[in-house]
Amino acid sequence: MSSPLPIAAAEVGGDFFRKRDVGDLCQAPPPKVFCFDWARENIDRYGTPTVQHLEIVVISVLIGFVVAFALALLAHRTRWLQPPLLATTGVLYTIPSIAFFFLLLPLTGFGRDTAIIVLAAYTLQIIFRNTMLGLANVPAAVKDAARGMGFTSRQILWRIELPLAVPEIIAGLRVAVVSTIAIATLVVFINAGGLGTEMYGEGNLTFPTTVIISAAIVILMALAFDGLLLLGQRLTTPWRRARSA
Amino acid sequence: MPSGESDAQSQSGASSLRYEEATKRYPGSAEPAVDRLTLEVPAGEICVLVGPSGCGKTTAMRMVNRTVEISEGDVLIGERSVRDREPAQLRREIGYVIQQIGLFPHRTISENIGAVPQLLGWKKDRIEARSAELLELVGLDPELGDRYPAQLSGGQQQRVGVGRALAADPLVMLMDEPFGAIDPINRERLQNEFLRLQAEIRKTVLFVTHDIDEAIKLGDRIAVLREGGRVQQYATPAELLMAPANEFVEDFVGADRALKRLALMRVADINLWKAPLAYVGQANAEVRAKLAAPDVEVPYPLLVDSERRPLGWLSERDLAADVVPHRPDSPLGPVLELDDVMRDALADLLQHESQYAPVVDAQGEIAGILSVEIISEFLASPEAKSDEHPAVERPHE
Numbered sequence: 001m002s003s004p005l006p007i008a009a010a011e012v013g014g015d016f017f018r019k020r021d022v023g024d025l026c027q028a029p030p031p032k033v034f035c036f037d038w039a040r041e042n043i044d045r046y047g048t049p050t051v052q053h054l055e056i057v058v059i060s061v062l063i064g065f066v067v068a069f070a071l072a073l074l075a076h077r078t079r080w081l082q083p084p085l086l087a088t089t090g091v092l093y094t095i096p097s098i099a100f101f102f103l104l105l106p107l108t109g110f111g112r113d114t115a116i117i118v119l120a121a122y123t124l125q126i127i128f129r130n131t132m133l134g135l136a137n138v139p140a141a142v143k144d145a146a147r148g149m150g151f152t153s154r155q156i157l158w159r160i161e162l163p164l165a166v167p168e169i170i171a172g173l174r175v176a177v178v179s180t181i182a183i184a185t186l187v188v189f190i191n192a193g194g195l196g197t198e199m200y201g202e203g204n205l206t207f208p209t210t211v212i213i214s215a216a217i218v219i220l221m222a223l224a225f226d227g228l229l230l231l232g233q234r235l236t237t238p239w240r241r242a243r244s245a
Numbered sequence: 246m247p248s249g250e251s252d253a254q255s256q257s258g259a260s261s262l263r264y265e266e267a268t269k270r271y272p273g274s275a276e277p278a279v280d281r282l283t284l285e286v287p288a289g290e291i292c293v294l295v296g297p298s299g300c301g302k303t304t305a306m307r308m309v310n311r312t313v314e315i316s317e318g319d320v321l322i323g324e325r326s327v328r329d330r331e332p333a334q335l336r337r338e339i340g341y342v343i344q345q346i347g348l349f350p351h352r353t354i355s356e357n358i359g360a361v362p363q364l365l366g367w368k369k370d371r372i373e374a375r376s377a378e379l380l381e382l383v384g385l386d387p388e389l390g391d392r393y394p395a396q397l398s399g400g401q402q403q404r405v406g407v408g409r410a411l412a413a414d415p416l417v418m419l420m421d422e423p424f425g426a427i428d429p430i431n432r433e434r435l436q437n438e439f440l441r442l443q444a445e446i447r448k449t450v451l452f453v454t455h456d457i458d459e460a461i462k463l464g465d466r467i468a469v470l471r472e473g474g475r476v477q478q479y480a481t482p483a484e485l486l487m488a489p490a491n492e493f494v495e496d497f498v499g500a501d502r503a504l505k506r507l508a509l510m511r512v513a514d515i516n517l518w519k520a521p522l523a524y525v526g527q528a529n530a531e532v533r534a535k536l537a538a539p540d541v542e543v544p545y546p547l548l549v550d551s552e553r554r555p556l557g558w559l560s561e562r563d564l565a566a567d568v569v570p571h572r573p574d575s576p577l578g579p580v581l582e583l584d585d586v587m588r589d590a591l592a593d594l595l596q597h598e599s600q601y602a603p604v605v606d607a608q609g610e611i612a613g614i615l616s617v618e619i620i621s622e623f624l625a626s627p628e629a630k631s632d633e634h635p636a637v638e639r640p641h642e
Contacts, residue, residue, distance in 0.1 A: 017509065139345070139350075140345075141343060141345030142347045142348070142349060142350070143347075143348035144312075144343060144345075144346025144347055145341065145343060145346070145348070145349075146360075146421070147308055147336070148312050148331045148341035148349070149310060149337070149341055149360060149361050149364070149409075149410075150334065150336035150337035150361060150364055151333070151334060151360075151364065152333045155364070160349060160351075163351045164350065164351055190613055200509070208635075217642070237351065238393075239350055239351045239352075239393040239395070241398050242392065242393035242395055
């Protein structure tokens with residue numbers, strides 16, 4: 001790739017980056033890596049992109065989860081579907097994100113829909129695979145006992161297998177959420193907003209303050225989601241921490 | 246283990262179990278896994294299916310709860326064919342215990358025990374009360390109810406497994422090598438507990454094992470199977486040991502079957518030697534006179550206290566004095582009880598390298614002397630091989 005990303009974005013249709021008025025702050029040499037004065041005066045501008053970013057991530061992961069989970073249940077019951085579904089979600093996962101966005105442009109155009117489709121597609125592989133893994137890890141003896149005691153197939157799935165697969169499913173969700181939060185910084189290139197609007201743009205090399213602030217928000221968001229999911233897992237699987245006294 | 250009336254009442258259900266030419270064929274295999282099995286288990290009895298691996302015993306057992314579908318023939322619980330039932334409904338009326346136990350790791354012990362009642366839609370407090378009752382019944386501390394399976398030992402887990410199978414008061418219990426994965430010491434304890442439990446609850450039990458000793462110990466009746474689930478002999482343990490129907494059964498039961506009979510006997514079942522007794526302070530002349538009696542087989546007198554409880558053996562040196570001393574010269578060695586299983590009594594003697602040992606009753610009072618000689622004479626006698634000696638008092642009868 002000879003052309004840097006901002007130029008590519010400009011080529012496909014306009015400037016989606018937000019203008020920054022640096023003004024007189026931090027202009028005196030030597031150049032500063034982080035300009036506190038500017039940050040103090042401009043912190044408000046990150047509110048809207050942060051909310052957009054959150055919305056895109058949450059909607060994408062929810063859609064991805066519903067689809068991947070349904071596929072996993074289907075493949076769990078219909079074993080021969082596993083290899084083709086793993087392959088399909090795997091191929092989706094390998095498409096480079098910028099290319100994926102632009103591939104969809106003729107179909108879905110610029111904006112949030114395209115962003116959500118791509119991000120949701122990326123989560124399929126990890127959630128699907130981990131759900132399958134979690135279901136496969138349920139000991140055969142446990143299922144045999146449940147069946148022999150009179151659990152129906154549906155009861156075995158919802159009362160035995162899925163609760164036991166929760167740790168693997170949440171592990172998949174954690175990876176999916178964190179990577180989606182990171183990749184969502186790129187949706188700015190199809191005019192879907194998010195924190196990417198504050199990251200990629202002209203002059204960032206000479207004014208890294210905004211890159212640092214938006215990256216920090218991204219990292220904090222990732223840590224927060226990861227922590228929440230981990231907490232959720234702890235609360236739903238008390239038996240995992242129970243070991244012989 | 247409690248034996249309250251409430252338990253007996255709530256555990257009253259048991260049905261007979263009958264195989265009628267039950268056959269299982271698997272696609273792609275020429276020989277049926279189970280070929281026209283016909284067998285009847287009376288209500289309230291333990292029937293053990295025993296045989297080498299691949300004989301079809303587990304397949305036969307699984308036909309009862311239809312975790313293996315019956316190809317031809319039928320299995321009846323009471324007078325009702327299992328084939329007419331909806332499988333999940335049927336299984337909720339049948340206790341199911343497997344070797345790998347298969348407790349639900351994400352549910353507490355109480356929830357595990359309450360699983361079938363929950364499926365049956367019992368009220369929450371009834372389930373809780375039942376779980377607590379069963380924990381006690383299988384000999385577990387009620388405090389374990391809030392733990393998870395991973396926090397219990399293997400033996401405790403299988404007690405829970407048995408309790409869970411009993412929760413909804415099943416008509417029939419299926420047990421597939423339930424104690425097979427437990428260490429030998431705990432296995433023996435679990436077997437004993439199970440027999441005690443069965444004496445109380447009197448379920449119809451179909452028990453699968455490949456271990457003939459376990460079969461002899463637990464079974465009211467034993468069906469020895471060979472490939473294709475073909476019954477070689479269906480008999481009580483004593484009959485099986487005394488009169489194996491054919492070479493297969495004889496081989497399977499083992500050359501030591503006379504010895505195995507000892508596992509079915511108690512010390513009280515055999516004629517003991519008379520014990521020459523000596524009391525503290527008694528004149529030794531009297532004691533020596535007792536020893537000389539023709540029906541006394543032991544060379545030394547046994548010192549007992551005023552309540553006829555054994556204290557020790559008197560030696561030649563003790564007898565040389567005028568009166569019986571307070572403290573015997575020789576230690577007492579092993580003391581057996583009338584209620585001991587004969588095999589264990591023999592093991593005790595051999596372990597202590599003793600030729601004989603005193604036997605006491607439940608009060609600790611001397612009842613006689615058991616010797617290795619008595620046992621070997623019994624094993625050599627026709628009695629050991631005939632039905633003349635119905636010494637088989639099953640612990641649960």
